[in-house]
Amino acid sequence: MDSSELFYQSALTSVPGVGDILIRQLMSYCGSASEIFRSPLAKLVKIPGIGAVTARSILNPEVLREAERVQQRCEKLHIQQLFYTDKRYPARLKALYDAPAMLYWQGQADLNSQRIVALVGTRQATDYGRRTTEEIIQALTPYTPLILSGLAYGIDIIAHRASLANGLPTVGVMASGIDIIYPYVHKKTAQEMLLLGGLLTENRPGVKPDARLFPARNRIIAGMSDALVVVEAAAKGGALITAEYANNYHRDVFAVPGHLNQQFSQGCNKLIRENKAQIYTRPEDLIEALNWDQSGKKTPSVDKTLALPDFTEEESQILAIFRQQADWHLDELSWRSQIPLGKLASLLLNLEFKGIIRSLPGKKYQLN
Template sequence: MSLIHKIGLTLLKSVGDVTARNLLDHFGSAEAIFKADKQQLMEISGIGDVIAGQILNHHVFGIAEKQLGFIRKHRIQVLFYTDKNYPWRLKNCHDAPVLLYYKGNADLNHPRIISVVGSRRATEYGRRLCRELIAHLVPYGVIIVSGLAYGIDAASHQESLEHQIPTVGVLAHGLDRIYPALHKPIAQKMLLNGGLLTEFLPDTIPDKENFPKRNRIIAGIADAIVVVEAAAKGGALITADIANSYNKDVYAYPGRTTDQYSAGCNFLIKTNRASLISHAKDLTYFLGWDEVAVDKSSSQLEFPLALSKEEQEVLYLLKDTVMGIDELRVRTGFNQSQLAMHLLNLEMQGVLQALPGKIYRLS
């Protein structure tokens, strides 16, 4: 599929991510969308005269060609929604970006990804929690994702680098700059053990409206989101709300009732929008990571005779690991009701165990 067409699709002003995905589901590729006639385009739900006219009378390929030169020069990976290496967790989110630009070496489909967010005006309390969290996660083989902003974001990246944990920064601008500029040294180190990810083309400046878009990637790409310290308003709470809308697990550290920079965390916990964790051990317990057997790789799976072929497929996927329900749905191809039925039967047979956080493992 032509990269020019992929980039061009994101340059159509009236075509957002949801509409683009509807078009891709119907036509199969970005190139086919641009080759469609008006009648074919108008058959798609949500496509009217304005959008159809913009697709038919576009002038985006010249801009896309210019951007492609920068992408190739700086060896930027382009991850399209239909590509196999597109982050599967994010792909499950209804408004996921159609196109991502990535520079780094961390696997965005890594088995364990945690997003860490918090206040830009982090206190020593928040920084200490961040240090303890990252240090505890070292033996679990995780990737840490955050937004490269001041405060908790920068602290989580820095602590990850010091503990040699891969860490990915999600940007609200193009890969031709770093904002804030003060974090450029951190960003350069992250390229060696982690990476930088964005949906925005080069020349895109960090406008205010870009940050909520950035936050949905932070929320969608991870298994769980940890709010370390947050005031009553700000990007961390936006990220938590988005994560809740994606049915993601959200965890928050509580603070004293008089601490303004913990007011957001306390609110999330009070309103059941986040589970309370008082120590990093709580996080790995809730995620079921402490329940994994040391080594089952050499053991032979023996299935009860009553299991169907589909249920055996689920067990094979869980042979050497734990897995969340979203990943199981993607890897099996089952719809939500089918998967729920198979998981319930496997639990009743005693061969599967459900852990906190919608995580499953073999019994």
């Protein structure tokens, strides 16, 4: 039986009653996945949130046997398992409290690309929605973002295909195992995406699409992106759920306005009316909000003479990160510094008062 750390990480996700948040709790107390499975029952039951029933489930030999089956399946299908401690795991996603502990991945794209934009919308896209999606992708092409969507009918598949046509990496986030393409008619596009982008899911191989898995999939799309664009949406549906997640995660949300009497513009118009999305009228709306450098010039170098002794230990920790590059997204800063978002926001405000950094649109900060 495989004794690698990844094997035990996979086993953790197989324990009944242990979800993503509880997995982090176990990891923080035990230090590693392998140590969790080596811990005696008496130690496990003392961990907050772990009762006797859950502790016995962890130590059940069937958990390791199931992990071995999953790992063998992944190796056969060339699927990579990305535990949340893996450096390849999407950093934007990792900073969120409800991020999946394990992701399954096939592809070539960098899941930590400098720029990531998600496009979502109705499965019954109109010609207006198709044209708008293709125009957005084409306009963003000079900035080479990674494009995310859900591989579904309508706006999703249009976004993926437009990305491929413009040479942009595109990742389909799935509500099934990677080996089960849904809908099946998109299999050819999915195969093409593997060459430049990829396929990503939190579901192990063999899991079939299910209604409850789609909202969970949508949180990954929202959490991984810098900005979410809703192109067309009815008054209710998955696109609005994704927008809700994006707002909760403090991502920039845009909605393309539509005809007042058009069914698949109702959702977008509602998002704009309720101030849950910025109105999208042109590519510059998105580019300016995300503070993308339109000149193509390199980021100015950081002043190496910054007097760190003048700052607190946590402020110095933040400024050390700014030495790596001059501007950062709030969530990325939180993940790299391991400082909770609430406390980090207060520290950044103090640094802003001192004139060291300044805030930018899109939850970004930059050294002055």
